[in-house]
Amino acid sequence: MDAQTENERGEQKETAVRQSRSLLSPQLKAMIQIKKKYLKKHHTDHGSTSARLGLNGSNCMISDGQPKRPKRKTKRRVLFPNDTLMFKPKKERNRSKHFLIFFCIIIFLQVYNAILEDDTLKYDLEGLEKTLHREVFGQREVLEELMDHLVDYLSTYNHQQPLALSLHGPSGVGKTHLGRLFARHFRSVIGDKLVVQYFSKHHCPLQEAAQHCASKLVKRIAEVVTLAEEEEQIPFFILDEVELMQPPLLDALKSFLKPDQKNEFLNVVYVFLSSLGQREITAHVLQNGSIAGAHKSLRRALSGIHPLWKDPAVKVVPLSLLEREHVILCFLEEMTLEGFYPDITQVETLADELAYHTAAGKLYAKTGCKQVVAKVNLL
Template sequence: MSDQDSSTSASQTEGEVEGEMDTELDGEGDRDETLRDSPVLSLSSFSSSLRAVVRIKQKYRAMKKRRQELSLLGLGADGNPAGVPSKTSPKIFTFDGLTPFSSTLSSTSSVPQKKKRRRRKGVLYPNRGRRRAPPKQEQSRAKYCLYLLFAIVFVQVYNAIENLDDHVLRYDLEGLEKTLRREVFGQQGAVDGLLSHLKDYLSTYVHNKPLVVSLHGPSGVGKSHLGRLLAGHFRSVVGETLVLQYYVLHHCPQEADALRCARDLAALISEMVERAEEEEKIPLFVFDEAEHMHGEILDALLQLVAIKRSNEYLNAVYLLLSNLGHAHITKHMLHNSSSISTSNLVKELTPILRNSLEKLHPLWTEADVLPLGLLEKSHVMECFLDEMTREGFYPDHTNIERLAGEVGYYPEVGGHEYSKTGCKQVVAKVNLL
């Protein structure tokens, strides 16, 4: 291998050598030419050529190392930062080579951003080295059954509330309340108690016993009038065939016919409750002048009320009107007129009347007892005003007060003047005008 071949191979391996390397190579080339021209090559000339090749190789390694360091620092080969154009001669400023601003933005925006690496969840590996998925937590199927149970209970409660509203609206208890408060005078406690029992009973169609209400009071306090108002209201909401007004002195005046009357009454009530069951309605039975009812009729009513023969007999309203216990009511009101009130009258007289009525017949053990008190003079004047208005007379206050004064009264006690006959004589006196 000659010196010229080695230098030539080195220069071909490194294509871009700086100017100083070119000069040194030229000098070495000339030296080799002289050596080649000489007929005999000496050892000294060969060693000098070898030293030149080693020096060129060291120079090349130093330059290569320098370029690697510059590339690591981000600098170009000429010492400028990477990407910065080298210095060139100035050019004339024109707008030909400019790019639009939008294209610049699009080019900058198209630079891909570094994506965030998602953190992978750790995978569980068994001890044996075989890969398996993490265990899944199984959900209990009983949870769905619990949800279904909640839905069923909610629907049942909602339907029950709707049924309560439907029953109350069907019987128009608000209209009944307005009628009783407008037509019945001086019996606020009894009216409130009766309406309370009706609202509790008529709010649903399923019952464990029929409703039995017994109204007691002296003559002329409004028992029969209240029964007529209640019967008229039920006729308008449930029909004529599901309301019975039974007057003992009219339907069964003879005691000898008491057994036959009891059988006929039981058959009539059974027929009405069966018809009411088919129509899904609650019938009303009003028994006026119950103090004249015979023992056989009371026994028949007790069997219908107390014995649970079938469901249709449980859906019925019985109203008993009598003057039984009127002596207890009159005595209590005359002796406690100073401290008596409408609410206290019902609370104080109810246990007294119940004890005396249960001794007469067991039927009253199944009934809710409501007492009606004596009427004052102001209540009698209201009865005259209402009756005169119905008959078309001019409601003169002086004339009303004169007519009310003709009614008998108990001696005034505690600032109250109670009537002996209540409003019983009002209709007769107005007819005489």
């Protein structure tokens, strides 16, 4: 009876299962099977990964106990089409900064120019230039060169080396006259004590006493330079007839041109007046019709006479020959000073009595204006 009862119950269960299965649609059955399949696969993969990485429970630990950093997701690079351009943003520049720098430069230049003008006004170089152009004839290029050297040097007080101007030219071109104008001007500006005019014939007439003359000149220069340092002025030494100086005097002058001296000996202006190199100057002017370019040949000739002119600190300045028209101006000036009425016919007659070089259609006086005073005195 019991076995029969169990069979009946089994049959009833199978019948119920069949009935329940028959109630589900084929689509629903397919969904249930897919869900069971993927849930089982996901559970299996998760378990295998946990076992491989050595994870224990909910703690993300590696087998050695060290925490593992999660991997960062790499961003994919954004690619732009080839027909488009990508521009970086430009940084805006502040233009006011450039304006401020430019303004500071202008202020600095104005202050610097004001300082230079104060120094040049102290020596009245503008007045000196006007005087030279008014009273010296036929040397316009030379006067401009001299003024450039003086302006550059006298615009400041502290220097690394003295200024030495060496003026050379034939007889009668105005060397001694230039020296007198320099002495007269700077004596009126800085005083008589700081301007020394030295004539070789007068201060050292005996050739055998050259060493004694050199000692006296060195002492005089030291005294004047010391006085000028106390007054913060630049002294002037105008030395005429340098061609008559013996080697001891030239050696003494050369020693004062060295840069490694006391400060007071660096702030000095020396003016040398000499007829040395007159042959080279005359030949150059007659060949070229101008004094331009005669500096090299003149310095070469002077360097063979004494090492003084080998020093680049010595500015060699050649004076040009005077033309006939310049000699006429000398006659007019001298006749006016002597009180004569300047008759141009008489002046030309006197000018024709002089000897001249002829070159390129020009007449150059061999003796310059040297004989003008003597001829005017005979009137």
